[in-house]
Structures are given as structure tokens and as C-alpha cells.
Amino acid sequence: MLSKVRTSALDALADVRDGATIMVGGFGNAGMPMELVDALIQQGAKDLTIVSNNAGNGTTGLAALLAAGRVRKVICSFPRQTDSFVFDELYRAGKVELELVPQGNLVERIRAAGAGIGGFFTPTGYGTPLAEGKETRVIDGKGYVLEYPIHADVALIKGRLADRWGNMVFRKTARNFGPIMASAAKVSVAQVEEIVELGTLDPETVVLPGIFVSRVVAVGKSARAAA
């Protein structure tokens, strides 16, 4: 029987190693897999590289992981927010490395990893400081920058419903990076509000086919209210 269902978030993350590259879904707190990040803090892996759009908000989730001193490097597009004081302090103190990537390049580099693409030419960032040192090419008169895929050991994502084969649907703008990140990691772990029986999800509207999901944990609806 094929079942990706795990009984707890901690159980689903038991094998995360020190030094791992971990993608974390979410745009701000929408789609941020809070319970999985809490479990990662509890699990104890350190020296992590985090790939996420932002660098933590307030004192929970990614910010708490950063505050616990477990992150070596952050790859993101927008670390500067009014409530990202935890990252700000670590960055200014030189305690965390930052790779700043334009948002569209970030998601496309993740998509490329999941889709087996070795690199791609993007117009985004051409001629700017974020393309410095990178290979460029002019195609049909327009400048492009060569960008490489970002692979991860683990992806942590948040959806609304999943079945035991890992098929998933999301909720509103909480979808954002989730389905893409799930495709780019060796192990992708999803937290959902509820796990439903096979055949419940309309196959025409499954957003993330189960092949991209390794493990699923039901955490209930509290996750949404707490976001």
C-alpha cells in the first residue's frame, strides 16, 4: 500500500541532517508551514541553508529557527521587512550569509531543479548588481543572465488537503512557492489541514500531483488561524 501519511511533524523530519539545504514555502506567513518549521527546531538539525522568499517574520517560524542559531545561509528575495528583526540582527552581526535572488529568478531556479533543467537565460537582473560575475548572453537583441537550478535536500510546504498518495490542493495565496518547491527537493514534506480518502480530490483540480510529495502530516485547521 502506498501511504505517505506520517503521524507527526517530528516523525516526518526525523532524518534531516546537519548542513542540509531546506526549502520553506510561504510568502510572508501565507503558506508558511509553521508546524513543520517548529518540528525542525525541535529536531535539532543545524548549519542549514534555507531557501525561502522571506527571512522570517516576528519571532515564530523561520525567525525562531534563525534565532536558535541553526541557519548558516539564507537564499531569498526579500529579507527586509518591518518585522524581520531576527534576521536583520544576525545579518548585521555577520552570523548568517545571504544570497539575494530576484523573486522570479528564485522560483524559476527552483522550478528548473524540479524539472531537470541545467540552467536558463533570464532577462531579470541583467545589467544590475545581482547579475555581477554571472554569464550573460544577448539573444535577439535582448540581454539575459545565466541562472542555475537550486536543489534542496528537503522541502517543507503547506497545503489545505492531501490524500495518502500525496495529491494536494492549496488555499488562496498560500499556494505560492509550495508546489514548485515540492518538485525540487529529494524529500518533500507537506503539512495539510486534513488528509482525505483517495478519490475525494477532484482529479481535474489536483494542484500538486502526489509524485512530488514524499510525506504528509495533518495538523488541523489551527495552522490557518494562527497564521
Place this chain on the structure above:
Amino acid sequence: MTQTPSYIAWTRDQMAARIANDIEDGAVVNIGIGMPELVANHLSPNKEILLHSENGILGMGPRPAADAVDPDLINAGKQPVTLLDGGAFFDHSLSFAMMRGGHLDIAILGAFQVAENGDIANWSTGKPGAIPAVGGAMDLAVGARQVFVMMEHLTKDGQSKLVHRCSYPLTGLGCVTRVYTDLAVLDVTADGFAVRELCQGMSLEMLAALSGLTLAAA
């Protein structure tokens, strides 16, 4: 320098109203974070303008009532919004394909500087110690069919934000098509800035002197 200027600068709402007035019925528009957010308040109910948000919305609606806020439904500035009938949600890859792939009619961006060759600088002042952040600005700059910039004409120190060449780190090259400031509306042309409209009491010569640039009439 205590002399009262002879011109009356437009308010931010007046600037936003001008931009809203120039957006055609049926256009797909991305409104950037910051000053451009005011444009949404001035869109005519007689036009159907589809708002795109980089985090996966087409057909974004206004801010909900306080008791209808949904933390899963936010805009690029992470503020609560709504979805119009006919609106759609999608993932980040598809959202940025819309932006980078030339599918948006207009992006409205704030800026630190716009150069007469259409270059824009709006993500970093390069100040030491500042946390660098870029988000989707570079994708919008290169991808939208038209890039409108909304910004004050002068800095607090009276320096022109319209420049010959940007001194701040660039966001995109040669991509700005029109600039709306509190003093004028200008098109970016192959020959530099061309003035479409001036605020009350402003002359082309006075604007050119304030900007330190040669300006043409559109």
C-alpha cells in the same frame, strides 16, 4: 532657499488619479508596493481593470472589512485583500511567467531614480549596513509591456530623481515608459524625457532647471 515656489505640486492622490485615468479599460496591471498603492483607490468603476499580484492573484479586489480578513489571502505587500468574481489563484512560477513573459499591460513602480534612457533604480540605495531586498521589482521592470513610475520629482534635499544616468544600483535597463511625478508627467523616448503635462504654474524651462536635464515637449 526660503522663496515660495510659484508652482503648485500635485498631491499624491492627484498623481494617482492621473495614472488611473491613463489605464485603459480591460488592462492587466500590477501595482507595486508603496506610493503606487494609491492608484487602486482611483480606478474608475466604469472600467474593468484586472489587478495582478505577484504572490498568485489575477483579479485582486480591495481590502476586506476587518471581520473578513483571511490570512491566506494577501497581496505583495502582505496586506489582506479580496478576490473579485472571475479572479484566479496560481503558483509563483506561473505568476512570474505572467510578469517576465510580457503578459502584463502595465506595471506601476515606485523609484529612487529614473534615467533619461529608461533605466530605473528602486531596490537599493547601496547604503552600507542596509539589508538588501529586491522581491519582484526586477521581474516587473523587464517584463511588463509598459512600466509606469510614480515618485516625487525631487528628494528631500531638492535633488532631481529624474537623472541623466542612475547612480543607485539598477533594477532594470531601459524599461521605464512613463514617469508620473508631483510636478509633471513625462514619457521616456529615444531622445530622453518628453513632458506630457506640467503641474499648475510650472514651465518646461523651470522643470528642466529643477531636473538638471534637457526636456522636450511631448
